[in-house]
Every structure is written in C-alpha cells, then in structure tokens.
Amino acid sequence: GAVVSQHPSWVICKSGTSVKIECRSLDFQATTMFWYRQFPKQSLMLMATSNEGSKATYEQGVEKDKFLINHASLTLSTLTVTSAHPEDSSFYICSATSGRGTDTQYFGPGTRLTVL
Amino acid sequence: EDQVTQSPEALRLQEGESSSLNCSYTVSGLRGLFWYRQDPGKGPEFLFTLYSAGEEKEKERLKATLTKKESFLHITAPKPEDSATYLCAVIQGAQKLVFGQGTRLTINP
Numbered sequence: 001g002a003v004v005s006q007h008p009s010w011v012i013c014k015s016g017t018s019v020k021i022e023c024r025s026l027d028f029q030a031t032t033m034f035w036y037r038q039f040p041k042q043s044l045m046l047m048a049t050s051n052e053g054s055k056a057t058y059e060q061g062v063e064k065d066k067f068l069i070n071h072a073s074l075t076l077s078t079l080t081v082t083s084a085h086p087e088d089s090s091f092y093i094c095s096a097t098s099g100r101g102t103d104t105q106y107f108g109p110g111t112r113l114t115v116l
Numbered sequence: 117e118d119q120v121t122q123s124p125e126a127l128r129l130q131e132g133e134s135s136s137l138n139c140s141y142t143v144s145g146l147r148g149l150f151w152y153r154q155d156p157g158k159g160p161e162f163l164f165t166l167y168s169a170g171e172e173k174e175k176e177r178l179k180a181t182l183t184k185k186e187s188f189l190h191i192t193a194p195k196p197e198d199s200a201t202y203l204c205a206v207i208q209g210a211q212k213l214v215f216g217q218g219t220r221l222t223i224n225p
Binding site: 002004006032034042043044046049091093095097103104105106107108109110112 | 147
C-alpha cells in the first residue's frame with residue numbers, strides 16, 4: 001500500500017521549453033501532495049504544497065509562475081517547469097499523504113530533469 | 117527555527133558490524149519524527165514514524181528510538197543491501213517536513 005508514481009522518470013529538454021511532471025497516488029486518495037527538489041548530495045527542499053482543488057502554497061523563494069502546480073484530482077498532481085533553464089536541472093520528487101489521521105508522506109521515485 | 121541535524125555524515129561498516137545513526141532535533145512541540153531510506157537516484161522510502169519520547173519501532177535489522185531531543189536508528193548485523201542514505205525529518209507547522217542532511221551508510225561485504 002501507499003504507492004506513489006512519477007512520470008517521466010527522466011527528461012531532457014532544451015532551454016526555454018516547458019516540461020510537465022506527473023505524480024500519482026496509486027492505491028490511496030491523496031488529500032495533500034508535495035513537490036520537492038534535490039540537488040546532488042543535498043537533502044530534499046520543499047517547493048510547494050498542494051491540496052486537491054486548491055491553489056498550491058509555495059515556499060519562500062520558489063517562483064510560482066515558473067513552477068506551476070495543478071492538483072486536479074485526489075490521485076494526480078502535476079508540476080510544470082515553464083521556460084526551463086539549465087539552473088532548473090535537478091531531481092524533482094513528489095510525495096503524498098492521505099491525511100487520514102496520519103502525517104506520513106509517501107514519496108514517488110523522482111524525476112531527473114536536465115535542461116540543455 | 118526548527119532544525120534537524122544528522123550525524124555522522126557518512127559511515128562505513130563491515131557486514132555484521134552493528135552501529136547507530138543519530139538525529140538531533142529542535143522543534144517546538146514535536147508532532148512526529150520520520151525516518152526514510154534513500155537509494156541513489158530514487159525517492160525516499162518510508163521506514164518509521166515516532167511520535168513521543170520513549171517510543172521504539174523495529175523493522176528487520178532496523179530499530180528507531182526517540183527521546184525528547186534526538187532519535188537513533190540502530191542497525192543490527194547490517195548487510196550490503198542496507199547501504200543507502202538514511203534521512204530523518206520532523207513536521208514543521210501544518211504538514212511541512214524539515215529534513216536533516218542525511219547519513220550515507222556503506223556496508224562492506
């Protein structure tokens with residue numbers, strides 16, 4: 001139980017293009033989903049929190065116009081990196097929680113984004 | 117501000133050599149402390165949640181304990197497949213997880 005998937009697992013794009021990453025909870029309904037970024041040999045940094053049907057809450061310093069988050073259903077959230085630049089290259093990981101009396105976040109396998 | 121500090125940064129053990137990883141935290145009103153395992157190029161895998169001082173949880177060769185200031189992840193008779201980065205995190209505010217920097221564990225056969 002508590003499986004979260006991400007797609008794609010890796011993506012390479014040209015500078016200036018947009019990339020969409022999907023995060024799905026496969027066997028539970030995710031009331032809240034989270035998006036993290038991880039640079040090599042560093043820990044996870046929270047980018048934003050999204051609740052189904054609501055606007056995402058972004059962490060300080062994260063550009064909401066650049067990282068668009070949509071949480072359209074209880075099993076799907078998407079992160080779109082708009083007008084990507086090489087500095088956006090990173091490992092993006094989503095997590096989800098069912099919120100039913102538990103704060104445990106279950107993480108997806110991550111998406112490696114490389115912007116050329 | 118809530119902080120999580122893990123030590124050591126890296127640890128090399130021989131197969132079968134037991135040890136402990138430390139996670140010190142400062143948080144106003146602990147609502148939960150989490151341990152995750154992360155393999156290279158993958159997302160964190162949930163291991164344990166601890167809620168109150170004195171609580172202990174076990175899973176195979178791993179045992180997590182919690183005091184008012186720190187948590188330990190004890191690894192008994194580790195195997196090479198236990199090699200990974202172990203992450204500790206606490207809840208800040210409503211749901212935000214604050215992570216430590218992790219301990220990179222290597223088990224040599």
